[in-house]
Structure formats: C-alpha cells, structure tokens
Amino acid sequence: MGGPAPVTPIPRDFFARPAVDVAPELLGAVIEHQAPEGLVALRLTEVEAYAGQADPASHAYRGKTRRNAVMFGPPGHAYVYFTYGMHFCVNLVCLGEGRPDAVLLRAGEVIEGEALARARRATSRRAADLASGPARLCQALGIDSSFNGADVCTAGSPLRVRADGPRPGTTGRSADKAKIATGPRVGVTAAAEVPWRFWIEGAPSVSAYRPHGPRRRKLVTP
Secondary structure, three states: OOOOOOOOOOOHHHOOOOHHHHHHHHHOOOOEEOOOEEEEEEEEEEEEEHHHOOOOOOOOOOOOOOHHHHHOOOOEEEEEEOOOOOOEEEEEEEEOOOEEEEEEEEEEEEEEEEHHHHHOOOOOHHHHOOOOOOHHHHHHOOHHHHHHHOOOOOOOOOOOOOOOOOOOOOOOOHHOOOOEEEEEEOOOOOOOOOOOOEEOOOOOOOOOOOOOOOOOOOOOOO
16 A cells, blocks of 8 residues: 655654764754644754753753753753744753753755745745754744644654664765764854864755854944
C-alpha cells in the first residue's frame, strides 16, 4: 500500500547532555513542523550552545523566571522567546530538570515544504535565505510563542526533531560527512568570544557573522 514512513524523533537521552556536546551533533538533523496547511522541514546547518547558569550569555544565567521556565524543565523541549519586539527564536533544552542548558537553532536548509516556507518568508529571493538566521528559521517553520514547551522528541508533536541519515562528523559514507566549524557566538554582549557557535562549513544557509555592537540612537534634527 505504501505511504510515508513513520517519523522517528531523536530520543530524549540525546538531549540529556551538556549543550556544548549536543550542539555540533544536531548539525545535519532535521526539525519539522506539521501544520494544518502543510509540512516544512529544515536540515540544521548552524547552532549555538548556552550553558545555563554557568554562562553569562544564557537567558537562565540569573535564575528561573516566568520567561525561561521551560529551560529548567526536562530535556528535548523547545524554548521559544520573543526578541527586539518583532522576532521569535527557538532553542532546544538540554540537561534539563533544574540544569538549564540549551541550543539555539540559528539556520537551516529547507528540504520539504519550500512553497509554504516561501509563503511565510515572502521577502526571501534565494532558497538559502529562507531559514538563514534564528528569526528567519522560526518564520519559515511557522514557530511562535505557542510552541514554547513543545516536546520535540514525540512523534505526535507538531514540532519535532529527527535524524536524517549520518550526521556531520559521524561514521558513514564520505559523501555524508561534512566539516563542522566553530566560532564566537552572535548577538550577545557577555561571553561573546566563547566559540560555541557551530556550523556546517560551506553550507549556503549559514547566517553571516556579525559581532554584537551597541545599537545606535537615531539623531533627531532640531
């Protein structure tokens, strides 16, 4: 009879480790959102690790709040936050249960549902730009605050993460391997130099690196 193969998400114990270990192994994995209007799936090409209360760049550094509570829960859940009054970003909780490590998803390559991703990202001309950057990634997938706390390790969840063959750096055919690069994190003022941003070298969807700088105030003409 045929039909699509059942989705097998990455097991929860994959995320029950420090974010700095999980992050590079997420590269090449697939995050997908099954919405009423269709499926969009992205192969992850760029991520950043954050080490909870030991990391001054983490949202959890100063302790548990209403905003970051999901980070203090079980691993394998999505932490979604709103930034700059206009964008959503999504992280995947690691360690968990009071140890709030997380991996920020920075970029991905659309492998399914490109037409729907383009409808959500109408300003993107190139396919590589559809999910190039954490805000664009959320827009392409249709992620908003309603996904905060979503379980990405459950097959029935609308937002889930699955492996897609050998991931970069794992054993397998040479064609399945890719070089993982690492460098400083983006958009943070504290501990920005920590080289916990990981990306697949040469992937066109990887976002452009821009070191954080103070936001300039607009001059007001008297």
